[in-house]
Amino acid sequence: MTSDDAWIGDAHPYLAPRAEGQKDAWSAEAAARGRKGSQRLLAAKEVDPPGPVQDFFGVEAGERVVVRRRLILLDDHPVELADSYYPARIARGTPLAEQGKIPGGAVTLLATLGFVPEDEPLEDIAAAVATVSQCEELDLPAGAPVLILTRFTRSRAGEPMEVSVMTMTRHLQYRQRKQAS
Template identity: 50%
Template sequence: MPPTWTSTSAHYVTPRTGQRDAWTEDTAQRGHAGTNRLLEVAETTPPTGVADALQVPAGEPVVVRRRLVELDGRPIELADSYYPVSIARGTGLAEHRKIRGGAPTLLAELGHAPHQVEEEVTARPSTGQERELLDLEDGEPVLVLERLVRDADGQPVEVSVMTMAAEGRRLRYELSA
């Protein structure tokens, strides 16, 4: 059973120039080892919901970065992040390598600093592939967090779909009005 993990979103969308990515740093501060294993970086036709959120015309490709997130060597989350090719093509977002400081840092360097974030969380039964990759039992549910990030001009710059083992997970939100 994974340790109970409380996750807040704000520092995961904040640029971190010259630092490690937020997940690695967050887990280290709590006495754990966290990493992202990059599974795929490619141009692809996005799912309809992602294309709509990014305001990408039907059939137009986007860049996807698929990662397996691990905590203390145990897989706990599948994270797929999508970017418009007009922003990502020819940059580190489209390369099969980790990005120092994470994608928010690179987006900021490219002139698209995260400004507005929308998140939606749902729960559902896990699929066969998710059970295999996340080492879940039949019938175990997953939480799916979908995040849309816009820059200061309101342009959608990233959509992330994070599918996580529900057991031991707590999501915490802090808002300023």
């Protein structure tokens, strides 16, 4: 995707449970722009969490979490790697921990389990040089830059429920809201 293809992103559709039969948020967002958005599940498994995930979830060293790793495609071209992490106590024994598509997506399943996401999760954005593995998966040349957006989501009850790490090849624009002081 070139910078000419940029659009302003909005996290809210990705945090809202989907109605039965409704497209996932990425497919709907791409379709609204006359494009085809899809994704491929690369893995669903228990792993040792990266440091920021471990800290956010408050898990002990050696305690595992569930990750769903996806390749995000735009018009059948890779544009993003998305790794979504869940505390094992929430995800174990659910479709989150299984290889396969989740009807309505993870946010819909989590809502049925009593974990409705907060309205304004914390998002952290960083720039990096793509790793060798990321270059292979995203079809990038060596040394290509990527954006890494990490979203830390709590439930409305304040419980840490998901960390999504999105490694992006595309231009990203955001709108910010001014909060009263």
